[in-house]
Amino acid sequence: MLDKIVMYIPVDASLVDIDGEGRYCIFGFDLLDLDLKKVGSWDVYKDEEGNTQHRVLNHGYERLPTSFTSMAFKFYHEGKTFPYVELKASPAKILQGHNVYGTDWIEQGAMEMLGYLAESHPTLYGMLAIGETEVKQLDATYSARLKDDDQVSQAIDFLRNVSSRHIRKSTSEVIHKNTHYYGSERSKRFARKVYGKACEFHDQLNKQIQLAKFNDKCAERVVKVMLDPELQAHVKGLLRFETGIKAYVMKELNIPTNLFQLIRYQRLNPNFLRDLWIKANAELFKALEGTAMKALDHDAIFKNLSNIFQTVTPTGQVRFTKARNLFNFYCALETHGVDIMKKRYGRSQFFSNMADLISAGYSKAYLQNLHIDSKNNVIPFLKLVEINFDEQLPPNFIEPISTFNKRELRVA
Structure with a gap:
């Protein structure tokens, strides 16, 4: 054009x-x-x-x-x-x-x-x-x-x-x-x-x-x-x-x-x-x-978390703070894996975030293998961008x- x-x-x-x-x-x-x-x-x-x-x-x-x-x-x-x-x-x-x-x-x-x-x-x-x-x-x-x-x-x-x-x-x-x-x-x-x-x-x-x-x-x-x-x-x-x-x-x-x-x-x-x-x-x-390039579906993940964890203030404003924090945790988990994220977040916060993600529909096994699976989820770039x-x-x-x-x- x-x-x-x-x-x-x-x-x-x-x-x-x-x-x-x-x-x-x-x-x-x-x-x-x-x-x-x-x-x-x-x-x-x-x-x-x-x-x-x-x-x-x-x-x-x-x-x-x-x-x-x-x-x-x-x-x-x-x-x-x-x-x-x-x-x-x-x-x-x-x-x-x-x-x-x-x-x-x-x-x-x-x-x-x-x-x-x-x-x-x-x-x-x-x-x-x-x-x-x-x-x-x-x-x-x-x-x-x-x-x-x-x-x-x-x-x-x-x-x-x-x-x-x-x-x-x-x-x-x-x-x-x-x-x-x-x-x-x-x-x-x-x-x-x-x-x-x-x-x-x-x-x-x-x-x-x-x-x-x-x-x-x-x-x-x-x-x-x-x-x-x-x-x-x-x-x-x-x-x-x-x-x-x-x-x-x-x-x-x-x-x-x-x-x-x-x-x-x-x-x-x-x-x-x-x-x-x-x-x-x-x-x-x-x-x-x-x-x-990894083929990830972050948009769908964030939308799902936003729908579940959004909050409404007394004045009627919709907040997505918790959804954003969980999404950032999910992305970091995908990049670094379970062991590193336990050290980075501490056991209490790590398991709290994991519990929230599980409640949002992501199984424990899925989250534990997220880092490994993401390494394999790749597409030749020129095939993707044709x-x-x-x-x-x-x-x-x-x-x-x-x-x-x-x-x-x-x-x-």
Whole structure:
């Protein structure tokens, strides 16, 4: 799936000049005339008459509305680089309201991005050399289907310890959101991460629900899409491998970065995005060959303990403190075994915890052999985490079409 497009659209060269300091600027141009929402200044002062004046205006990132989620937008109008507009968005999100799954095709998402820029800022759009639009990054994402989200978390914990010659573990971690990064996002070729989709999905849904409460019509449409029962079911157990493919590596491989040339290139090479993703992650999957991971069902264990040992305070609040403590004991017992846990907890606390677990339905023999059984409960990692390219989309998936293509509006 194509999960993000980053594109730079230069200002028409006929409008650009170079000042005495070698900086690019635009003829007869005032940033304040473009109806931009986030214009600021690095230099604000009062003149001799006490009037507020400004110099060195700049444009901060805005979020342009679309049919669904917004699109990031920034205008670099002067400086040492040629003036351009930066657009970045998830084509899947702006076309269909979610990115649980989606198309690999660039054209429709790119047309949607350009169309909404033209519609929201027609004067600025008229200043741009649309035909010279450059693609700076494409994010390609493919998923493995695991048993449940608990197993996804286990797989990510396993992957945190994997590195190879060219794929290093990142110092950036988002453990509470089930995300692990490899290397740096500033890498000139690839930016890689692996994450659990369900966690990200529900985080995004909660944010959209909050926006919808303030009468945000786009958010209301997104919430309606994301609450679909089939979509909610599809997201469970998805382990995502996302790779940002930079323009640098595309040029190395003689793949055009001009947007319209790239669209034509993809028509002739429909699997090029998948092929680049495979190339970017080949070394990571090679490092995983021969490794195995325990297949544990911690989620079911914790739910069972929570149902049995939850307590309710006088004010009606539900507490899970005892359930959490027993779950931690269970996990430690699984890792270290009975003998070590007796020493660590002391006989009294150890047997009290064992009695509680037995009362929750786990036999004494099962608990005594938990450490031994868990060593044998392993699955070859690449068998567990299988990327099946033929099953990335549901059977009823329909390729999305840009709003602007539907309305037969020209954006280039």
